[in-house]
Amino acid sequence: MTDDSLSWETIDSQTSYTCPGFDVETDDVRLPDGTETTFDYLSEPPAVIVLPFTSDDDVVVIEEWRQAVGRINRGLPVGSVEPDDRSLIAAARRELREETGYEGDEFEQLTTVEPMNGAANSVYHLFVARGCEPTAEQDLDHNESIRVDTTTFEALHDAVANDEIRDGRTVLAVLRYLIADERNP
Template identity: 25%
Template structure:
């Protein structure tokens, strides 16, 4: 048996969108279960996201600290952002986020992993990239506002982040998944065996 997620779609008898926000919406589907019953399922419709685990030559990860209102915490995170345009190339979006949030560029890009953040209640798909060969970006720094105006930036050794994740001190989904995936990749076939930056992403198809 191959352990692999597979696409499948059960019959939907009716659908409604009771809320439409600026970036996301809430949808209610009436879904036919295997026993024939019809059950309502509410979930958030999300455009998708990208995140960047940027690793420097000193084996430190570029992280930022940002206020997240829904959980009432300031969280340490890796640079991330929404796919603003349907069909947007995720690599281009990741390069944009690294520039805007950290004023950094990278020469080597790989796909670290792809995840559904909360598949029981949201269809958000995130592609997490590994970025290496970092350098300061040219030109003016991107103007920040709202939560990002209070953002802190740092570079933290990988082993310190691992301790924070396993110790229950770090909680951001992309940081946790990204850091542990980095460690797993190193222990396996190595970072150069990771998928190329333009690898297909069925959850959010794009043009290279």
């Protein structure tokens, strides 16, 4: 049951800044004590994260330049759900194919999370893909620089445990997969 006494009332909302991939929204709000203030947050479309396993049980990973942190990031395929996607699984299939050139036989949704709900309306849908094989060329967006590789899940797990992988979406996927695996031995 929701405690409505914590709810904020949105009086007005406007987009303060827009660019490809996200907007910055500004809401005029009334807090529970009656105080009126503004609240800014990042608004972006829902996204899918894919933990793709090959037929040999390796994991397809990517290396991608990340301008915001000024380095190459090792992680998993991730991308926004697009209006033409018929379902979340269709979005996961498309993102895997576009970023890696791999396609999977089976997709299973593990969880949905709001990773930064104090500062953004981001929603990530995490999928595990199995039976992934290279079937096509990458189809990258104009602003993507991605190199594809494979590794064992153990090596990916170790890289997360040893702080070698800092991408939060990849860390989330590895840890959530481990939890699911523990529940279903």
